Amino acid sequence: MNKEFKSDVSPCAVTEEELSLINKLTVKELTAEEVYTFNVILCDNEVDRDCERFDIAALEKLAELFVGVTGIFDHNPGSGNQTARIFEAKTEKIAGKITSCGDEYVCVKAKAYMPRTNKNADLITEIEAGIKKEVSVSCAVSKFTCSVCGENMRHGNCNHVKGKTYGNGMCHCILSDVTDAYEWSFVAIPAQVNAGVTKGYKKFESTENLIKSVKEGRCVKFTYEQAEELCDYITRLESEAQDGRLYRKALTDEAVKFALIAVPSLDNESVRKMCSSVETAELMKLRDAFKQKASEVIPLNPQLKAKKEKPIVNNNEYKF
Numbered sequence: 001m002n003k004e005f006k007s008d009v010s011p012c013a014v015t016e017e018e019l020s021l022i023n024k025l026t027v028k029e030l031t032a033e034e035v036y037t038f039n040v041i042l043c044d045n046e047v048d049r050d051c052e053r054f055d056i057a058a059l060e061k062l063a064e065l066f067v068g069v070t071g072i073f074d075h076n077p078g079s080g081n082q083t084a085r086i087f088e089a090k091t092e093k094i095a096g097k098i099t100s101c102g103d104e105y106v107c108v109k110a111k112a113y114m115p116r117t118n119k120n121a122d123l124i125t126e127i128e129a130g131i132k133k134e135v136s137v138s139c140a141v142s143k144f145t146c147s148v149c150g151e152n153m154r155h156g157n158c159n160h161v162k163g164k165t166y167g168n169g170m171c172h173c174i175l176s177d178v179t180d181a182y183e184w185s186f187v188a189i190p191a192q193v194n195a196g197v198t199k200g201y202k203k204f205e206s207t208e209n210l211i212k213s214v215k216e217g218r219c220v221k222f223t224y225e226q227a228e229e230l231c232d233y234i235t236r237l238e239s240e241a242q243d244g245r246l247y248r249k250a251l252t253d254e255a256v257k258f259a260l261i262a263v264p265s266l267d268n269e270s271v272r273k274m275c276s277s278v279e280t281a282e283l284m285k286l287r288d289a290f291k292q293k294a295s296e297v298i299p300l301n302p303q304l305k306a307k308k309e310k311p312i313v314n315n316n317e318y319k320f
């Protein structure tokens with residue numbers, strides 16, 4: 001998923017200690033004069049415009065995972081090669097600041113560096129000017145908890161809708177169990193709050209697992225792709241079911257034909273009724289048994305040579 005966040009970007013002077021952290025990530029040893037460093041806040045525990053928020057453990061994990069990750073500058077034309085890299089990230093509590101949920105405000109504050117080159121000069125000037133930018137972080141999260149009922153919003157029995165108010169609170173999704181941090185980038189602040197938001201949920205469940213969840217009576221939410229896949233699967237099943245019905249009908253017709261030959265006292269209707277109440281595998285056995293019995297009454301295959309006399313068998317099991 002991608003998360004966009006209005007970040008404070010501020011320049012910072014590089015210390016000896018930080019320079020050694022940076023040089024752990026570089027191929028060529030850089031001097032303090034060769035690097036430009038700045039602070040960037042990547043994300044926080046405030047409920048965002050998608051009605052989602054990270055929990056503290058998720059922020060801590062993100063801080064850990066984002067070290068060494070390269071950021072790109074989306075808004076600058078021809079800035080394909082402009083990159084900065086995070087060399088330090090940690091969670092930070094802002095004293096006295098409380099989130100809309102009433103929790104202490106915590107954010108992931110990172111330090112990034114880039115080489116002081118002509119290519120980066122404009123960007124450095126912009127950062128020096130104290131700009132505020134939108135930062136987009138791309139990460140993978142595996143747990144989606146409903147703030148109202150505590151159930152998994154993807155697979156639990158939760159039917160709450162993000163952004164709707166229930167009782168005294170608005171439902172939002174708590175993101176936790178961060179598994180990966182892919183990238184971060186600066187993007188131009190969209191004029192509209194929700195403009196430019198891209199969210200791509202990975203297809204993380206197979207159709208089989210989704211069906212299993214449905215069978216177990218759990219509430220399941222489908223992505224568009226998953227719903228399409230499920231529709232294809234249902235169409236395939238319908239086609240197979242049609243084949244099955246045709247086969248079953250042919251099997252019943254055969255069983256009835258042999259049954260009436262084998263036991264003339266039976267009537268068509270009652271034999272059909274009997275056939276309809278058994279599984280297909282049982283119906284096949286029944287058909288074979290009636291066929292065997294019928295062949296004793298009337299030879300079903302033309303007899304080209306004399307058959308051996310068969311012993312009389314006890315036919316109790318076929319009596320009705």
Ligand SMILES: [Zn+2]
Binds near residue numbers: 148158159
């Ligand atoms: Zn819920």
